[in-house]
Amino acid sequence: MTDKRTELSDLGEFGLIDKLTQGFTTHVPQTIKGVGDDAAVISISDEEALLVTTDALLEGVHFSLMYTPLMHLGYKAVMVNLSDIYAMNGIAQQITVSIAVSNRFPVEALEELYAGIKKACDFYKIDLIGGDTTTSLSGLVISITALGRAKKSDVVYRSGAKENDLLVVTGDLGAAYMGLQLLEREKEVFKANPNIQPDLDGNDYLLERQLKPEARRDIVDLLKALEVKPTSMIDISDGLASEIFHLCKASKTGCTIYDEKVPIDAKTSMAAIEFNIDPITAALNGGEDYELLFTISQSDYDKIAGNPNLTVIGHMTDANSGVNLVDKNGALLPLKAQGWNHFSGS
């Protein structure tokens, strides 16, 4: 090791992954796509590809057990991974689950966690095929790997967007982030006075989006039914803005999106205003929506027009135009990706 010391926060998560994996070469002809998309792609036959993705959730970083029921946590940990398979336009089939826990957890707590994992497996028709359970000196760590399949000709990468393609998002955005704000506020209130009852009434939608998100398998089926193959796709885990930058970087394009087109539920907007947050900021930078963001050729527009699950929010431009947001007054503003940086702060 050299004497030089570079802080992790100097690079951020994506810069760090780039730096750590840059020297690696490919040895196996079956590896079609390695690091750098929502999932890796491996050839398994002339026609079919295997999709592989892995994501870890850590207590104190990705969740707080003060307000996350273990059953929901198990469910969500599976969703986070399935979402990456669907973002490749594939169908998830299996998962492995590695858990590290401290002895402060009784077996019954882990049974709750696995009940949530089982619920996700049963509902999404996937098999738990392996794992590892070990002790941890401090918090709970859940690391899941998901495997999926797709016809090779169906796989959608981040890199296929072309200038003038339409940018489409599923569902609505920002709700999971506002759910998190509500839970964090109640946690502070509870810490100050454990006798106060939580004030979460009427916010079921926001809480459910945070605590029990659903991965959009239905969109993979819908796109097939509509006979639309996106030109590029990514899931929204770190926030819309951050994901747009990933698509643009991989596809070597720019992008223009329209503030007023971004789908935001009325409950999200109301909660945002209550917290003095601009709703569009929650949608752009909140993260954890687990919706899909994709581009389609303009010639496919008629196939998706009017579908309540899909909203066109902008279009791809040439790379030199950059990534921009048109605000409600028609002004063109350069977009910034704040997203999540797990290495900043704490």
Place this chain on the structure above:
Amino acid sequence: MTDKRTELSDLGEFGLIDKLTQGFTTHVPQTIKGVGDDAAVISISDEEALLVTTDALLEGVHFSLMYTPLMHLGYKAVMVNLSDIYAMNGIAQQITVSIAVSNRFPVEALEELYAGIKKACDFYKIDLIGGDTTTSLSGLVISITALGRAKKSDVVYRSGAKENDLLVVTGDLGAAYMGLQLLEREKEVFKANPNIQPDLDGNDYLLERQLKPEARRDIVDLLKALEVKPTSMIDISDGLASEIFHLCKASKTGCTIYDEKVPIDAKTSMAAIEFNIDPITAALNGGEDYELLFTISQSDYDKIAGNPNLTVIGHMTDANSGVNLVDKNGALLPLKAQGWNHFSGS
């Protein structure tokens, strides 16, 4: 959650996995074997199977950074997973690597870790295809998933051993455990007086077995060359005794092994005696050897006889005879599997 509280240590690692995964059902026809072997087995074509395994290493539980160079740690974390693929008689092809680190690690430390991972990938001809890098509130966590392939007809499970099959082990046992004892002793000496130079001279073999083990890919090739397909196989990660119990349980057999047949290097024996440990105890219960343990039909004996990599240490019996060790005096003693239980103690 019920009010009942069962401690994790009451069940142990394997009992816990059994309990947590018992209610899961299979939804996907391609899943051939899920939880319960060294790796899961998934059908990918008429002839071929995909093998999947996952294992996590945690600081303070599986390794101490006081004496584990990060490059070796990266290398070893890969070996632990490849070993499980080879134990299915398959060839490893890809890995994903998830890392959680606290901000106390500089980027340069992670570069060392990844240099070890790259060395393993280059030497074993496997591709790094994905991963996840996140912050941890305390120690370093490395979770790896390995993928491999085998012809379906070549896959070897734990469950295929038959009465009278010969039990064979590769290499020699107990060295990694004695290497760990040496390192732990030096750690205590160093803590007491940081100016004392470490006394590790002449113990290179034991230290290398602990710090930089090699997974036995060569054995998969050797068995093919010898035209031997084992009837059952497992890798030795938790100690010979524990693995024998796994084979017997899965195959519904008993087993008799001979103390004096168990291959132990002279350096291992000398170190064991210095530590007042019976060398056979280090071999039976030490763990982390990453050798392969397998059974073959007696009719295959001539094919392996005299091979310096392979030692016959006993034979399988009927289940009612139990698992026994014949000691140097010819006495038959029931074998106990101590192995590693990551939930006991600490």
